[in-house]
Amino acid sequence: MSGSGNEELILDRLIHEPGRLAILTVLSSVKAADFVFLQRATRLTKGNLSSHLSKLEEAGLVEIEKTFVHKKPKTSVTLTAVGRERIAHHWDQLERLRNFSEESIQEPVQE
Amino acid sequence: MSGSGNEELILDRLIHEPGRLAILTVLSSVKAADFVFLQRATRLTKGNLSSHLSKLEEAGLVEIEKTFVHKKPKTSVTLTAVGRERIAHHWDQLERLRNFSEESIQEPVQE
DNA sequence: CAAACTGGTCTGTGTCGCAAACCATACGTT
DNA sequence: AACGTATGGTTTGCGACACAGACCAGTTTG
Numbered sequence: 220m221s222g223s224g225n226e227e228l229i230l231d232r233l234i235h236e237p238g239r240l241a242i243l244t245v246l247s248s249v250k251a252a253d254f255v256f257l258q259r260a261t262r263l264t265k266g267n268l269s270s271h272l273s274k275l276e277e278a279g280l281v282e283i284e285k286t287f288v289h290k291k292p293k294t295s296v297t298l299t300a301v302g303r304e305r306i307a308h309h310w311d312q313l314e315r316l317r318n319f320s321e322e323s324i325q326e327p328v329q330e
Numbered sequence: 331m332s333g334s335g336n337e338e339l340i341l342d343r344l345i346h347e348p349g350r351l352a353i354l355t356v357l358s359s360v361k362a363a364d365f366v367f368l369q370r371a372t373r374l375t376k377g378n379l380s381s382h383l384s385k386l387e388e389a390g391l392v393e394i395e396k397t398f399v400h401k402k403p404k405t406s407v408t409l410t411a412v413g414r415e416r417i418a419h420h421w422d423q424l425e426r427l428r429n430f431s432e433e434s435i436q437e438p439v440q441e
Numbered sequence: 442c443a444a445a446c447t448g449g450t451c452t453g454t455g456t457c458g459c460a461a462a463c464c465a466t467a468c469g470t471t
Numbered sequence: 472a473a474c475g476t477a478t479g480g481t482t483t484g485c486g487a488c489a490c491a492g493a494c495c496a497g498t499t500t501g
Contacts, residue, residue, distance in 0.1 A: 228373075230348040232458095237341040238489080244427055254448070262339075264491055269450060271489085285449095290498065292448055310428060316355055317421060343489095349458080365479065375460060380481060382458090396480095401467065403479055 254294040
């Protein structure tokens, strides 16, 4: 009877975290970004950005490629296919939550 | 110099937290809800819901009214004006983040 | 060679979300 | 009355984790 569509409304913390949500969202629109660019775009500190990136990499959401350009280290980050799908899905979930209101309100305060 | 509109793109953790985002979003559409209803709607455990509500109350985002109905405790929760404004603003911020992509992309990977 | 800059990683710490344990009251049964 | 069970929550203990600052490696500048 479909009483409620919220059983699956689970917001993945890994992605939901503000810093990572920002990283992933930025990435989803540029396809590739280096460390410094990401830092500027997300306003994260280096340490913070670094650890978030590690976490995202472990989870297989991003791919990190380290090279040297002009004898300086350069970290290039790209979204994996999985990552792209997950972030898109997350935005869907959020939208679903936002619209959840109208869908399945049964008994606000009966009395 | 207008380069980017992301200076103010700060996601308030208090609100962003999945559990509380759910609570606030539900509340924003029903105007008043009791504990049990909220628990069902958000799929949170009692303890969890309880502590989230306390936090939201401390922050002045919700108002909690405890009464007895049929000799049983009944906790009724409503969004305050501030709360209503904050949750709306948060959704705005999220949308802004989502659209951020197109706005202020300057240098993805120059090379 | 020494400072200073760039581009990151590692570490310490306080915060916080989570669920399980607990509490209070009411109700049903014997 | 004593005993279990249901309802409606609150408090507690703990593990996870985000944050920023300390640190490090290599490079350029003076």
